[in-house]
Amino acid sequence: MEKKWDSVRQQYQCIIKNLLNNVDICNRRYVEEGEEGYLVQRDVYIKEIEELKTFIKQKELKLGCYTNG
Secondary structure (H helix, E strand, O other), rough: OOOOOOOHHHHHHHHHHHHHHHHHHHHHHHHOOOOOHHHHHHHEEEEEEEEHHHHHHHHHHHHHOOEEE
């Protein structure tokens, strides 16, 4: 039985949006201030987003939310 396609990822949408907002803030602050630390923190946020999306995908596959066919 397939589950609704967004049944897993819906609960993580706010977290991902917040992380993306933080990336945007780091980009803006780097441009405005030129401080290299913003680029370092931006990379941390991007890594968190990638890890979270990978986790969601694996959970969806495990729960049978969709098939690869």
